[in-house]
Every structure is written in C-alpha cells, then in structure tokens.
Amino acid sequence: MIPYKTNPKNLTTMRFINTMALLLLFASSAFAQESTEETGEFLKDYGPLNAMAQNIALICWAVGLLIALGYYVKLSTTKGSKEKYDFINKYEIKSLWIAVIVLIIGGCFFANASITHLTPVYLGVRIFVTAAMGLIVAVIIQNLLKFYYPFYIEKRLKVLRYMPRVSPKTGKAMKLLSEEEEDAYLDEGMQAEENVFSVDYDVWKDEETGYIQIEKYSGHLHALQCPECNYQTFKVVKEEIIKQPTDTEEGEINKHYLCGYCGYKAKKSVVLKMQTKVIQSAATA
Numbered sequence: 273m274i275p276y277k278t279n280p281k282n283l284t285t286m287r288f289i290n291t292m293a294l295l296l297l298f299a300s301s302a303f304a305q306e307s308t309e310e311t312g313e314f315l316k317d318y319g320p321l322n323a324m325a326q327n328i329a330l331i332c333w334a335v336g337l338l339i340a341l342g343y344y345v346k347l348s349t350t351k352g353s354k355e356k357y358d359f360i361n362k363y364e365i366k367s368l369w370i371a372v373i374v375l376i377i378g379g380c381f382f383a384n385a386s387i388t389h390l391t392p393v394y395l396g397v398r399i400f401v402t403a404a405m406g407l408i409v410a411v412i413i414q415n416l417l418k419f420y421y422p423f424y425i426e427k428r429l430k431v432l433r434y435m436p437r438v439s440p441k442t443g444k445a446m447k448l449l450s451e452e453e454e455d456a457y458l459d460e461g462m463q464a465e466e467n468v469f470s471v472d473y474d475v476w477k478d479e480e481t482g483y484i485q486i487e488k489y490s491g492h493l494h495a496l497q498c499p500e501c502n503y504q505t506f507k508v509v510k511e512e513i514i515k516q517p518t519d520t521e522e523g524e525i526n527k528h529y530l531c532g533y534c535g536y537k538a539k540k541s542v543v544l545k546m547q548t549k550v551i552q553s554a555a556t557a
C-alpha cells in the first residue's frame with residue numbers, strides 16, 4: 273500500500289470538500305424551510321421537464337461510455353508495443369477524465385429528473401446542491417486519476433516497453449541492447465539527447481540479420497516514482513548545462529526533478545561525455 277502523506281495539495285482538496293459539505297448543509301436547511309411553503313410554484317406539471325432531464329442524462333452517459341470505449345477500441349487496434357506505449361502515455365488519463373466529466377454531468381441531470389415542486393428558492397438550492405455534489409465527485413475522481421491511476425498505467429507501460437520486439441525480417445524475437453552496446457547504433461545527436469534531455473533510446477537488434485530498431489522514450493512525458501512520497505509523479509522539469517563538453521574535457525549538466533504530488537525537489541548532476549554535441553531543443557520546456 274502507498275504510504276499516505278499530507279501535503280499542501282491534499283490539504284487544499286480536503287478543505288474544498290469540507291467547505292462544499294458545509295455549504296450543502298446550509299442549502300439543505302434552506303430547502304427544509306422552503307418545502308413547507310407552497311408559494312411561487314413555476315409550473316403545474318413538471319413531467320415534460322423531468323423527461324427532458326432524464327433524456328439528457330441518458331445521452332450524457334451514453335457519450336461518456338462511448339468516449340471510454342472509443343479509447344479502448346483505438347488502443348486495442350493500435351499495432352506495436354511502442355505505439356501502444358505512446359498511445360497510453362498520451363491519451364489514457366485524458367480520455368478517462370473527459371469520460372468521467374461527461375458521466376458526472378449526466379448524473380447531475382439525472383438527480384434533477386424527478387421534480388415535483390419548484391419555486392425560485394428551491395431552484396437556486398437545487399442548482400447549488402447539484403453543482404456542489406458534481407464538483408465533489410469530480411475532485412475525488414481527479415485525484416484518483418492523477419495520483420493512484422499512474423501506478424496501474426506504469427505497470428502496463430513497463431510490460432510494453434520490455435516486451436520482446438519481433439524482427440520484421442525473420443519474425444523472431446529481437447534482443448534489447450544494453451546502454452554500452454547501444455551507443456554503437458545511436459548517432460552523436462541521439463547520444464547527446466540521451467545525456468541532456470532525459471531521453472532514453474532503446475535499441476533492439478535482430479542478431480541474425482543485424483536489423484536494428486530504435487525507440488525513443490521521453491523523460492519529460494513520463495514520470496518516475498518519487499523517492500519521498502512514492503507516487504508516480506516525479507518528473508524532470510529543467511535541465512541546465514553547467515559546462516559544455518569540449519573535445520578534450522567532459523561537460524556537466526544538472527537535471528532538476530519535481531514531484532507533482534508532494535513537491536519534493538531533487539537535482540542530479542550528470543557528466544557529459546567528451547565530444548558530445550549538445551543539442552539545444554524545445555525539449556527543455
């Protein structure tokens with residue numbers, strides 16, 4: 273189990289939920305008072321309105337489920353481990369989050385699809401309570417997706433990254449080269465990138481035919497496990513070149529890491545090999 277740590281972000285979330293709950297309490301007491309009065313009724317029959325709200329709810333749920341389903345269909349039809357890896361890394365949390373929002377909106381409409389009584393005050397209370405409940409559920413799910421879900425994603429990404437690649441030449445499994453072996457196949461620019469920009473190149477070799485497949489993995493897009501809080505939220509945020517390598521001397525670069533969960537920061541100094549050409553690119557965003 274993940275050790276639970278209190279941190280500023282978590283506190284903000286807790287405070288938000290507490291405030292919302294308190295406001296809900298006020299709103300429901302207002303509702304209790306209002307429900308005893310029979311003045312200012314908007315309509316005689318709320319049937320058509322209720323039916324409309326129910327239909328909107330059903331449409332939202334259908335759309336939400338389709339978004340999630342569409343994602344998994346697209347994923348399962350994506351060929352190749354590396355392509356799947358990139359697809360999951362880029363779209364899984366985003367797609368699920370959008371689906372969740374649409375489902376919650378559907379839930380909000382459904383919660384208001386059996387109205388028998390509606391006055392101006394009661395309308396205000398209903399809108400407020402619905403929005404507050406929706407927000408609470410959204411914040412809870414957003415936290416789950418942001419902090420717990422990445423563990424599950426990470427496991428699957430690891431499997432995909434190290435799943436033996438099949439050589440298109442022979443149809444046999446290829447071999448993943450070690451860091452030392454792979455340098456022979458990476459050009460100067462790629463090696464510099466590996467040094468500087470938290471980019472990892474995996475080189476797969478078909479030993480029978482010598483066929484080489486190179487895959488690029490970016491550290492900026494992919495978070496590591498935080499040494500402090502253990503969440504999968506530790507990312508390179510900045511890289512600064514302390515010393516440019518020359519033909520005769522090694523260079524040095526500092527990589528700055530920041531945890532998106534607990535805010536833990538770390539700095540790692542990395543030696544740049546001699547004669548490495550440092551590519552300045554947008555990767556240092």
Ligand SMILES: [Zn+2]
Nearest residue numbers: 498501531534
């Ligand atoms: Zn952390």
